[in-house]
Amino acid sequence: MIQFGHNDSHAKGRPESTDAATDYRDNLVRFIQEAQAADIEPILVTPVRRRTFKEGQLTTELSPYRDGMYAVAEAEGVKLIDLHELSGQLYTDLGEAGSEAFTPNFVDHADRPGSMDRTHFTETGATAMAALVAKE
Template sequence: MPTQPRPLRRIWPLSLLLLLLTAFTGPTAPPKKLRLYLIGDSTIAQKVRQTFPETGWGMPLSTFFDTTVVVDNRAQNGRSTRTFLAENRWQPIVDALQPGDYVLIQFGHNDESEAHPDRYTPPADFRRNLLKFVQETRAKNAYPVLITPVTRRKFKDGRQQETHAPYSAATAEVARAQQVPLIDLDRMSRELLQQFGEENSKLLFLQLAPGDHPNYPYGRNDNTHFSELGARKMAQLVVGEIKAQQLPGLSGHLARPLPKNAVPPAAPGQDAQPTTP
């Protein structure tokens, strides 16, 4: 009696098997984004084209982190702790905070300005306002970081002077009392200016001769606000402290430098050129 032929076994294409496997396992969830809020004044804030090359140190900050960190710069020109609160700029941040987020807090330039009563904040009130920022950030299981006000350029006999003493001291006092990480940007920025020297430190600030830039046809002699170089240097100081202090959940997301012999990405419309070792 003749034997019946055995039925052919179906062979599934590999691509179809992978498709079925994906359907059962589901898409991989994207990594959770960590928001890094910045609150403060014009030394940090985003700038508009009409004020370029003025640059706040918060503007280049995102380039120092990987793509899981979102820098949300809420700093505003001319604001003190008092006016930042009075204008309801703080509460929307509190409402949006998620566990693990960070708030970097740097005020002082406008708080100390007694010549401008619309923004001046006495040191005692300044401390209370910083305390409010810290406590309400922690209430949302987020991390506050206090930053002393970045220095103004002010040399005397070749030495960079301290320009924010009472308000830097008040910031450090709140940090100690509340056991909050402190970035002493006042001290570090003074040391940086001293390294550059009285003349070369002008490169860090909005110092322009007449005709240097169309936004400032008559020039600019500004020892408070930064050039692009100055903003990047100040951001580097902040990032260096984030790394040195091993801030949890944040220091591990710093952007990693390219390997020594890596080929940099080509500009649009250009071919990448190999790097010579």
């Protein structure tokens, strides 16, 4: 399973940043080809949604990476699990407060008092995301 997109979406100028329409797709093609050359069947997994709500709605900053991955999966004829859609639906169903246990709270961190990590998971969140992928 191949999943990328979160760090790729960082601001231009950061070394991990990629453009969703160009080098991100090129990297995915390379990973697919390398897996296939090793007799491994690659499965692409779209980027999980960030648990970020604005005015009660989930944000969509990772959609270009989801779309890029869809394009690569179609062009390369490989399977794809749309975790972006699945996680987005789960977050929408639960709401911001109902999904709060999925991501860490940094209340105890002096450098980020009261802030929330909306990308990484607690055990609860990781288990929920893994269940979505396993079901697919």
